[in-house]
Amino acid sequence: MTAPLSRRVAAAGRTSLFHLVSSVLAVIFLFPLVWALLSSLKSPQDANAVPPTWLPDPVSLGNYQNLASYGEGIGAYGWNSLFTAVLTVLVTVVLCVLAGYGFARFEFLGKQPLFVVILAILMVPYATMLLPLYILLGHLGMQDSLVGLALVEAVFQLPFGILIMRNAFESVPRDLEEAASLDGCGPLGALRHVSLPIVTPGIVTVSLFAFLASWNEFLAPLIFLNTGRLFTLPLMLVNVRSGTFGEIDFGALQAGVVVAMVPCLVLYLVLQRYYVSGLLNGALRG
Amino acid sequence: MSSLTRARRRALTGQLFVAPAAVIVAALFVVPLGMLVAMSFQDYPLLGSPTWTGLDNYAAIGHDERFLGAIGFTLVYTAVTAVVMFAVSFVLVAIANSKRRGARVYSTFYFLPYVVGVAAATLMWFVDTDTFVGVFNQILTTLHVVDEPVAFLSNPTLAFWTIIALVTWKFIGFQVVVLLMGLQSIPAELYEAARMDGASAWHQLRYITLPFLRPVLALLFILNVTGSLLAFDQFLILTKGGPDNSTVSLVYAVYNTAFVSFDLGRAAALSVVLLVVLLLISAVQLPLLRRKDV
Numbered sequence: 001m002t003a004p005l006s007r008r009v010a011a012a013g014r015t016s017l018f019h020l021v022s023s024v025l026a027v028i029f030l031f032p033l034v035w036a037l038l039s040s041l042k043s044p045q046d047a048n049a050v051p052p053t054w055l056p057d058p059v060s061l062g063n064y065q066n067l068a069s070y071g072e073g074i075g076a077y078g079w080n081s082l083f084t085a086v087l088t089v090l091v092t093v094v095l096c097v098l099a100g101y102g103f104a105r106f107e108f109l110g111k112q113p114l115f116v117v118i119l120a121i122l123m124v125p126y127a128t129m130l131l132p133l134y135i136l137l138g139h140l141g142m143q144d145s146l147v148g149l150a151l152v153e154a155v156f157q158l159p160f161g162i163l164i165m166r167n168a169f170e171s172v173p174r175d176l177e178e179a180a181s182l183d184g185c186g187p188l189g190a191l192r193h194v195s196l197p198i199v200t201p202g203i204v205t206v207s208l209f210a211f212l213a214s215w216n217e218f219l220a221p222l223i224f225l226n227t228g229r230l231f232t233l234p235l236m237l238v239n240v241r242s243g244t245f246g247e248i249d250f251g252a253l254q255a256g257v258v259v260a261m262v263p264c265l266v267l268y269l270v271l272q273r274y275y276v277s278g279l280l281n282g283a284l285r286g
Numbered sequence: 287m288s289s290l291t292r293a294r295r296r297a298l299t300g301q302l303f304v305a306p307a308a309v310i311v312a313a314l315f316v317v318p319l320g321m322l323v324a325m326s327f328q329d330y331p332l333l334g335s336p337t338w339t340g341l342d343n344y345a346a347i348g349h350d351e352r353f354l355g356a357i358g359f360t361l362v363y364t365a366v367t368a369v370v371m372f373a374v375s376f377v378l379v380a381i382a383n384s385k386r387r388g389a390r391v392y393s394t395f396y397f398l399p400y401v402v403g404v405a406a407a408t409l410m411w412f413v414d415t416d417t418f419v420g421v422f423n424q425i426l427t428t429l430h431v432v433d434e435p436v437a438f439l440s441n442p443t444l445a446f447w448t449i450i451a452l453v454t455w456k457f458i459g460f461q462v463v464v465l466l467m468g469l470q471s472i473p474a475e476l477y478e479a480a481r482m483d484g485a486s487a488w489h490q491l492r493y494i495t496l497p498f499l500r501p502v503l504a505l506l507f508i509l510n511v512t513g514s515l516l517a518f519d520q521f522l523i524l525t526k527g528g529p530d531n532s533t534v535s536l537v538y539a540v541y542n543t544a545f546v547s548f549d550l551g552r553a554a555a556l557s558v559v560l561l562v563v564l565l566l567i568s569a570v571q572l573p574l575l576r577r578k579d580v
Contacts, residue, residue, distance in 0.1 A: 015386060018381070018384065018386055019386075019388065021381070022381045022388065022389075022392045023392070025377075025378070025381070025392070025396065026391075026392050026395040026396070028455075029395050029396050029398065029399060029455065030395050030398065032399070032407075032410050032411065032414055032455070033398060033399065033402070033410070035410070035414065035421055036410045036413075039413070039421075048419060049419070050418040050419055051418070051423075051424050051427075052419055052420070052421050052424050091310075094306070095306050095307040095310060096307070098303045098304070098306055098307065099303065099304045099306070099307035099308075101303050102300045102301070102302075102303025102304040103304065105300070105303075106296055106297065106299060106300025106301075106303065107296070107297060107300065108296075108297035108298070108300040108301045108304075109297065109301075110301070111300070111304075114304060114308055114311075117311060117315075117316065118307070118311055121311070121315055123564070123565055123568045124315075124319065124561060124564075124565075125512070125516050125560070125561065125564050127516050127518060127537045127540075127557075127560075128322070128540070128557035128558075128560050128561045128564075129315070129318055129319065129322065129557075131322065131325065131540075131544055131550060131553055131554055131557060132318035132319070132321035132322040132325060132554070133314065133318045135321065135325070135550070136314070136317065136318050136321060151310070151314060152314060154310070155310060155311065155314045155315055158307060158310075158311065162307065187299050187303075212401075212403075215403065216402075216403025216404065216405065216406070217403075218403070218404060218405040218519045218523075219518055219519065219537075219541075222522075223541075223545070234403060234405035234406065237405065237406070237409055238405065238409070238522075238523055241409055241412055241523065250413050250416070250419050253409060253412075253413055254410065254413055256409070257406045257409050257410050257413075260402075260403060260405070260406040261401075261402040261403065261406045261407075264401045264402055264403060264406075265398065265401055265402070268398075268401040275401075276463065279460065279463060279464075280463070280464065280467055
């Protein structure tokens with residue numbers, strides 16, 4: 001009952017063609033990422049060589065050392081990025097857990113209008129809002145401040161986060177909490193001890209997206225931050241790209257790109273399940 | 287009586303839970319939205335006090351050649367990006383949806399650029415497309431595609447297509463994931479029944495796959511268009527709007543008006559126009575997505 005030889009050959013041919021096309025595409029997609037890593041590990045001379053060398057020989061950390069002495073040092077800018085991202089995550093998670101719980105569990109005056117206003121944030125592109133926010137943060141004394149930056153970044157995470165947390169809390173059976181309140185728990189106690197552990201996957205998803213959005217954000221820090229010492233990684237790297245005295249250090253630039261992208265890739269690979277579910281939840285918000 | 291107060295207490299508790307979010311949204315969304323509209327009716331210098339000028343800022347948009355140029359450029363960019371992204375994503379999703387071994391690994395690879403930030407992704411392309419140091423030229427000359435290194439960012443056409451290649455590479459992973467999920471939500475029995483009835487592959491695509499995917503395709507189209515209309519990072523970082531201001535997008539024009547010309551009032555008016563256009567697109571989006579009937 002085996003298929004005729006000619007058909008098996010044709011099937012094998014199609015499979016080979018599939019793998020040929022797919023792997024050529026895979027190389028194209030991976031290449032710039034791998035190339036950034038390889039270039040960053042060349043010696044600074046090789047990384048700026050014309051024409052470029054193919055492989056790092058010898059392997060060197062010179063580009064990373066140059067980056068460490070650029071401006072305030074990559075560590076300072078990395079810290080600014082990390083601080084802003086972690087603060088964005090904290091603000092986002094606290095606000096979204098509380099509001100998501102409130103929307104899922106309680107009936108109150110103004111519930112519907114507030115929910116609509118929060119969802120309206122999705123419809124208003126944040127790029128158009130940065131101008132008045134820039135002026136407003138100035139009035140609040142938070143212009144040129146990482147805290148102000150994190151607050152703004154958190155606001156634009158709210159619609160996605162509150163939607164996810166509300167849905168998560170709605171899927172927790174009310175009986176569980178009612179049992180807890182009979183045992184003398186108040187609403188906050190019921191939230192903390194009963195529901196919170198169950199909605200942890202939602203919290204992970206919200207945190208992940210808030211972190212990545214803040215870590216990668218470019219336009220908001222570009223507008224809000226004036227002091228070089230406060231620059232986040234993407235902003236500092238764009239300064240490296242502009243060069244000093246017309247000289248661009250391509251090796252340092254690639255090393256900086258690696259520092260900026262590795263946390264994203266690691267978080268994605270470790271939290272892939274949350275990442276994809278969050279992506280689809282966010283995308284199918286309509 | 288006691289049940290009424292209990293209900294009131296619960297309502298108050300609910301309001302307390304949403305209060306922090308409500309305060310932040312009021313302070314950092316509702317208030318600035320109002321400020322944006324107010325600013326658009328004022329002559330608003332970066333330093334110094336603003337004065338009310340009515341509709342002047344809006345009237346000036348029609349004479350602002352840079353902004354009109356940015357509109358034209360952004361529309362072309364949006365259209366080309368949509369066509370290229372859909373064409374490429376159909377090929378990639380066909381691979382990702384294959385039952386052959388390795389399909390999952392391939393689709394992970396196609397997705398990875400999406401995970402990297404736009405700034406980092408654009409900066410690596412900035413290095414790679416350099417005329418002298420860039421590896422793209424090294425590859426093209428080694429493969430004898432070109433004899434002399436190409437200056438990718440030196441003429442408007444090449445710079446435009448370099449950006450298109452960059453955004454396709456960077457953003458297509460998302461589109462592939464969403465399409466894949468759409469494909470996998472189609473009941474397999476439908477295809478089996480169609481095959482029993484002798485339907486050709488083309489007919490299966492035409493009468494099963496496409497109708498089922500329509501809401502997903504509409505959604506991706508809208509996200510694609512709104513994303514392109516708001517594009518900024520890649521233009522500032524890769525081309526700095528050049529060469530000859532040929533790659534200045536709408537948001538870039540707003541940015542220039544505010545922080546290069548220091549005319550915040552005009553920039554606010556431009557923002558309001560952009561905002562209204564995107565709201566209209568969002569309004570169109572809803573009925574498109576709701577029509578899940580075949």
